[in-house]
Amino acid sequence: MGYLGGFLVTLKQMGKRQRTTREYVKDEGGKRDKAVRMHGRHVLNRYEDGMEKCIGCELCAGVCPARCIYVRGADNPPDDPVSPGERYGFVYEINYLRCIHCDLCVEACPTEAITESKLFEFSFTNRSDGIYTKAELLVDDDGLPQQLPWEDWTDLDVVAPLTSAWMRATSPSGDARYEGKVAWSGELGFGVRPPDSDQGVDDPTIPAPDRHGDDHAGGHH
Structure with a gap:
């Protein structure tokens, strides 16, 4: 187009009514509501008894398309185990300098250890803080996400209870037949969360699964 063409675009816009830029958060009504399945x-979650759900299997790192996850497992000490396995x-x-929030790590995790919160407002000036x-x-100890200095958790009471909503909405594999079925283990501070009720089964002839949370992979015994 060249620089003259660029000026032409500018001149065409000058005669049009311009949009008013809204001030972030300061607008009437404040922040918008976050979607339940927002990434x-x-x-990293823990069981109700405080044990960690992560078993160091590295499946999340293997499925990550951005290669932003690094996991190294270790054997549990017999006298003081960290996880049940x-x-x-x-x-x-x-590494949040590379993460694309695709949530494949959440779906790959067999124990529901890794889930995504609703926090998207975090900014750091040091690259090392991004890891x-x-x-x-x-x-x-209350089952709530750690609040780091560069994160905006002003609406913690709204978003923290939904830290595992995406995992719950899509497990197992997004099958709508699991609507109303509890198929995950209890979480520290929240217990066994209620099942989703809005996935919707379009075909009433499709039978619902018989198994419950005790039979589902990732249950804590």
Whole structure:
């Protein structure tokens, strides 16, 4: 087009009515409501008894298209196990300079250890802060996400209870026949969350599955 063509575009826009830029958050009504299945930054969950759900299997790292997840498992110490299984996630890191929030890691996890919160407002000036470690991803003693200095959790009471909503809405494999079925294990601070009721089964002739949470992979026994 050249620089003269660029000026032509500018001149054409000058005669048009311009849109008014809205001030972020300061508008009447504040922030918009977050969708239940919104993808935000991840959290590592724990069982109701406090044990970690991550077993260090590295399936999340293997399925990640952006190669932003690094996991290294280790054997559980017999006298003080970290997780119910033989292994646990000794190292767990997510590089948010590369993460595309596709949520494939959530769907690949066999124990529901990794889920995404609704937090999308976080900004850091140091590149090293963009690599979240296990200590930063693991939920606290109340089952809530860790709040880091560069994150905006002003609406924590709204988004924190929905940290595993995406996993619950799509498991198992998004099959609508699981509507109303509890198919996941309890979480620290929240217990067994209620089942989704709005996936919708269009064909009433499709039988619902017989199994419940106790039979589903990832249940904690």
